[in-house]
Structure formats: structure tokens, C-alpha cells
Amino acid sequence: MSTILFENVRLFDPETESLTPGRLLVRDGHIAARDAVGAEGTPEGTRTIEGNGAVLTPGFVDMRVSIGEPGFEYRETIASCARAAAAGGVTTIAVLPNSRPAIDDPSLVRLLRTRGEETGLVSILPYGALTKGCDGEEMAEMAMLREAGAVAFTDGTRAIADTKRMRLLLSYAQGIDALIVQHPEDPSLARGGCATAGALATKLGLPQIPAAAEAILIARDIRLAEMTGGRLHFGHVSTSEGLDLIRRAKARGLLVTCDTAPPYFALEESAIRDYRTYAKLSPPLRAEADRQAIGMGLADGTIDAIASDHMPWDADDKRLPFAQAAAGGTGLVTLLGVTLGQVQTGALSLERALSLLTLGPARLLGSSAGTLAPGASADLCLFDPGAAWVVESGKLPGRAQNTPFDHHELRGAVLGTWKNGVPVFEAGRS
Numbered sequence: 145m146s147t148i149l150f151e152n153v154r155l156f157d158p159e160t161e162s163l164t165p166g167r168l169l170v171r172d173g174h175i176a177a178r179d180a181v182g183a184e185g186t187p188e189g190t191r192t193i194e195g196n197g198a199v200l201t202p203g204f205v206d207m208r209v210s211i212g213e214p215g216f217e218y219r220e221t222i223a224s225c226a227r228a229a230a231a232g233g234v235t236t237i238a239v240l241p242n243s244r245p246a247i248d249d250p251s252l253v254r255l256l257r258t259r260g261e262e263t264g265l266v267s268i269l270p271y272g273a274l275t276k277g278c279d280g281e282e283m284a285e286m287a288m289l290r291e292a293g294a295v296a297f298t299d300g301t302r303a304i305a306d307t308k309r310m311r312l313l314l315s316y317a318q319g320i321d322a323l324i325v326q327h328p329e330d331p332s333l334a335r336g337g338c339a340t341a342g343a344l345a346t347k348l349g350l351p352q353i354p355a356a357a358e359a360i361l362i363a364r365d366i367r368l369a370e371m372t373g374g375r376l377h378f379g380h381v382s383t384s385e386g387l388d389l390i391r392r393a394k395a396r397g398l399l400v401t402c403d404t405a406p407p408y409f410a411l412e413e414s415a416i417r418d419y420r421t422y423a424k425l426s427p428p429l430r431a432e433a434d435r436q437a438i439g440m441g442l443a444d445g446t447i448d449a450i451a452s453d454h455m456p457w458d459a460d461d462k463r464l465p466f467a468q469a470a471a472g473g474t475g476l477v478t479l480l481g482v483t484l485g486q487v488q489t490g491a492l493s494l495e496r497a498l499s500l501l502t503l504g505p506a507r508l509l510g511s512s513a514g515t516l517a518p519g520a521s522a523d524l525c526l527f528d529p530g531a532a533w534v535v536e537s538g539k540l541p542g543r544a545q546n547t548p549f550d551h552h553e554l555r556g557a558v559l560g561t562w563k564n565g566v567p568v569f570e571a572g573r574s
Contacts, residue, residue: 147171147187148565153195153526155179157516158202158503161495168200170522173565178516195526198559201498203235203523204479205514207403207505208379208451210300210472212543213259214252215244220456220543222256226265228476228542230569233525233558234452236506236513237266237476241273242300248273248284250292257293265568267523269295269509274313274324280304283313287320295509296377298325301426301455301472303361305331310365314374321375323508326365328378328386329427333357338467340428344413351467353428359385366393369400377508378402380453382427384437391446401508402446405453406475406482407548409438415548419466422537423548425453426471439491442500449505450497452479456544473548477540481554484529488555494529522565531557 148170155166155178166179171187186192206229212219229237239256241247247256253270260268272294273284279299286297297317303326304310317324337353339345345352362378366389369376381387381402393400407415407425412435415423423429441447455472462469475482483501486492506514513523537550561569 146565147190149186149190149192150200150526151192151194153198153200155516156199156201156495156498158499158514159517161499163199163495168516170565173522175516175518175520175522177518198526198528200524200526202502202514202516203525203561203563204233204501205236205505205509205511206234206452206454206476206479207238207449207509208240208405209237209454209476210240210242210456212456213243219458222259222268223263224543225456225476226260226263228474228540230265230561230563231541231558232476232479233527233561234476234479235266235523235525235561235563236269236511238269238271238295238509240298240300241271242278242302246273246278247271248276248278248289250285250288253289253292253294264566265563267513269511271295271300271325272297274299274304278302280306280309283316286316286322290320290322295511296323296325298379299327301327303327303329303331307364307368311368311372314368314372314376318372318374323375323377325377325379326361328358328362328381330357330361333360338424338428338471339416340413340430342413342431348416348419355383355430355434356385358383358427359389362386362389366398366400370398373399375399379451380405380408380427381447382408382430382438383434387437387441387446394446401448403449403451403505404438404442404447405451406479407473409435409442410482410485411435411548416466421462421464421466421469422473422546422550424466424469424471425473425548439486442486443492443496447500449508450479450483450500451505452476457546459545462546473546474540474542474544476542478535478547478549478554480527480558481533481556482549484556485554487529522562524562525558526560527556527558529556531555533557
């Protein structure tokens with residue numbers, strides 16, 4: 145039986161959103177005690193880890209991750225994604241189903257869960273495809289996928305365009321108490337576009353997507369959720385108008401939640417100047433006013449979680465003219481550092497930021513992760529919130545390197561990550 149004692153750390157408890165000096169005892173892969181080791185003192189054979197005042201938090205729960213496997217292993221594999229996650233302090237990932245084949249078969253759900261555990265680095269919580277092949281037409285076997293371990297249902301980067309079909313999907317999901325996750329962008333308005341409509345996109349000569357494409361779909365789906373009683377979650381919300389609609393829906397007691405991703409509160413559309421394809425995302429980067437609104441939504445509780453929106457691409461997928469380049473960026477390794485930027489500016493408390501990375505997404509997914517409760521699995525991240533580091537594409541852990549934060553200096557360095565009490569990442573070691 146292995147025992148680890150973390151000494152001189154600041155413990156973050158997501159249940160109370162509190163950060164207090166203390167120590168944590170881990171025994172046989174589970175949290176045994178906080179702040180004290182019991183009357184018997186430190187057990188014999190205990191390994192002591194000196195925290196030197198660093199923050200010890202539950203491992204982060206990332207609720208929006210794409211991986212290349214199955215079907216696109218040249219972009220990234222489960223193993224490479226798990227390494228990137230561990231380096232970012234992430235111990236649980238919810239994986240989008242738009243792989244090849246799509247995760248629309250129960251055997252694939254079970255396979256992903258098993259493959260995650262086999263890495264020893266990360267737990268994989270698979271999303272089930274909302275429609276077969278994620279093509280927006282025929283409903284997938286949601287009940288069977290749920291029984292196999294799918295935590296929610298989505299077509300990933302594709303929105304359900306047909307209103308009647310979306311109503312039927314929400315009605316069916318309500319019957320099996322399942323969560324639907326929607327990509328909030330009207331497909332017909334977004335078709336062929338690659339940048340937010342406005343002066344910058346016009347100057348650059350890029351095909352445009354109106355920012356209202358997000359709010360239009362959110363408004364439609366909120367009304368459908370109200371009609372059906374279904375649980376609805378919007379991924380990577382990026383506009384002030386869309387966020388206001390969600391805020392009002394929550395105030396009316398509807399079962400509506402949302403997340404956002406770091407680019408939408410840390411970057412704005414000027415990042416695509418010079419046609420920087422690493423900053424080509426979906427949805428596209430927005431105006432400064434929208435960026436500020438997303439920051440306020442994090443602070444006031446409208447936004448329930450921060451997800452990396454990790455989207456790996458091969459270099460050749462990005463080395464194309466801007467309009468033809470693939471949309472999306474990696475985010476596992478930079479998730480903590482970019483999020484802590486909101487803390488450093490005073491826009492967000494450290495406790496609120498960590499809650500959005502741990503218990504917030506865990507609760508949405510019905511996962512037992514994201515806690516330091518005694519008896520919980522010892523999935524942990526130790527980090528120094530003041531340590532600075534520079535993002536360098538080509539030197540990041542994992543296979544994919546397409547980060548929109550290339551050359552940015554971030555503060556908040558992961559010192560170590562533990563999965564079930566086993567060290568899976570240590571800073572300074574490859």
C-alpha cells in the first residue's frame with residue numbers, strides 16, 4: 145500500500161471554493177485525509193512531497209477534447225493526447241464523437257473508456273454521437289450509448305440544423321435523462337465562412353460569419369429546451385448576445401448550461417491579422433466587446449465550465465491559405481495558464497477559476513472527478529500560480545502543436561500531476 149503526504153501546500157476545495165494552507169494524505173490511490181494525518185502520525189514508508197506553498201487542486205476535468213484516434217491518428221493518438229493532458233494537469237477528458245468512425249456504437253464508447261484507463265494517465269469520458277455518423281440526420285442509439293458509458297450526446301463541431309429534428313432529439317434525451325451538447329452556430333449562416341463579420345474580415349478579404357449566427361441558434365434551442373424539458377448545454381460560447389440569452393434562460397429556471405474556451409476570453413479577432421492560421425478557430429475569434437463579455441460571464445456564474453476545446457491538427461492542415469486551413473487549436477497544455485490570466489487581471493478569483501476547471505465540468509458530466517473529498521480518487525495537480533513560461537509551438541507535450549497562444553508568456557506552471565495517486569507528470573522531466 146503506497147502512501148503520499150503533500151506538505152506545505154495550499155489546498156483548493158471545489159465544494160466550498162476555498163483555498164487554505166494545509167496538507168493532504170493519499171493512501172493506496174485515494175484521498176485519505178486533509179489538513180491532518182491522524183492521531184497515529186505519518187504512516188511508516190510515507191513519501192513526503194514538499195509543496196513550498198504551491199496550490200494542490202483536483203486534477204482538471206476538460207469537457208471538450210477532440211483526439212485523432214480512431215481514424216485520424218496522424219493528428220494525434222490517445223497516448224499523445226494523454227501525455228499532453230498530464231502535462232497540463234488534466235486527469236479527466238470528455239472526448240467528442242466526431243472521429244472516423246463516429247462514436248455512434250456502444251462498443252466504441254467502451255473501447256475509448258478502456259483505452260483511457262490503459263494509458264494510466266487520464267480517464268476518458270466519451271460523448272456519444274447525437275446522430276449516426278454525426279451527420280445531423282438519423283438519431284443515434286442514444287439509450288444504448290448511454291448504457292455503455294456515454295456521458296452526454298453531441299455531434300461535436302456540427303450543429304443540428306433541422307429544428308424539428310432537434311426538438312425530437314431533446315424530447316428523447318429528456319426521457320432518458322441525458323444531456324445534449326450543441327455547437328452554437330447556425331449552419332446556414334456559417335457555411336463557407338472563416339472569420340467574424342466586420343471591418344477586419346472585410347479588410348483581410350475573408351469569407352465572413354455573422355456573430356449573430358451564435359445567438360440565432362442559441363435562441364432557437366433554448367425555446368426547444370423549454371418545450372421539451374430537455375437538458376441542453378452550449379459549448380464554447382463566444383458572444384455577448386449568446387451569453388445574454390443563456391443568462392436569461394437560467395433566470396427562468398430552464399435546464400440550460402454552457403462552457404467557453406480560453407481563446408474566447410484571452411484573445412480577440414485581431415489575432416488573425418497576417419492570416420495566422422493557428423488563430424483560425426470554430427467559432428471564430430470575436431470582437432473585443434465579446435471577449436470582455438465572456439470574462440464577465442465567467443465571473444458572474446453564467447458560464448458553468450472552462451473547456452480547452454482541444455482540436456489537434458497536423459501542420460499541413462494549417463499551412464494553407466487562411467480560408468482553406470483547418471479550424472481549431474490545441475489547448476490541453478495551456479488550459480491552466482491562459483485561465484489564470486483572468487486571475488492576474490483581477491477579472492476572476494483564483495478559487496472561481498479552479499472551480500470552473502474541476503467540479504464545474506465534473507458535475508455537468510455526472511462524473512465523480514474534480515474533488516478532494518476523502519475517499520475520492522487521488523487525481524491531483526500541483527502548480528505554481530506565479531511561475532512564468534513561454535508557449536512554444538513545436539516543443540509542447542503531445543503530437544499536435546497548433547496552438548493559438550504560440551509565443552505567449554503565461555503564468556501558472558504545472559509542477560506535477562497524479563492519477564490515482566501515481567505520478568504521471570513532473571516538471572522538468574520528459
